[in-house]
Amino acid sequence: MIGGMTAALSIGEVAGLSGVAATTLRYYEDRGLLRPPERVGGRRRYDESVLIRLRAIEICKASGFGLDEIATLLADETPGRPASRELAAAKLADIDARMAVLAQARALIEWGLRCTCPSLEACTCGVHPPVGSPNPRIVDSVR
Template identity: 45%
Template structure:
């Protein structure tokens, strides 16, 4: 059994192949997405029997890996690089993890600033937010090319 998004996928015996429909049913991924992933090189080209795609049982596990990578924020391009990095001589996986972690840290920091800005908006004593001097200063700073982080620091220096 291979775990995929919390769903246990029972695989056929090792000699049997999966049609694209079977792979889709077992993994919960649309056939169109599987074809697209194949086109991108995320899934290896399957064997063909009478013109039908036939995937090895291990393809379900690979689909699970791709789904997990998407869930943690990897793009399909990054997922492809991650899958390619599984070769014994590939150090790319660690670099991908480090780069994605740094990106997530930046997104979290921006989300925290956004949350603080929204909380300030909720706490604003002005009935009309457009009359709040802090809000209008913030809008002016954004229009002048400032980032939300810079605007927040100008309005609320801690």
């Protein structure tokens, strides 16, 4: 903020501060993910709040949201829209499931690193495979 007013940023400044390319900013604007900025002398002038919105977009993308899904989530600033809530809840469940699988993969890799046997299939060193693999029948058959 500058003097109590929100600073107007050029597209280059937004790109530099956010790490999002100027071409991507224009694309997001065309897709409706970003509101069209004010133009001063024919040049885009963004409000600082665009940086928060860009961060939300990038986090959603990294979490597996498609651009259409992100547009649905960001289409209306009114919290609690049913379609947005259902989409967000489904994505949250998906993220939780992926995190559980990654935690299991991490435990399996740690087990492999701790095991000193020449073969994990014939482990005799006393280090046991992690419980709760994605397919418990496989782990049970190894024990």
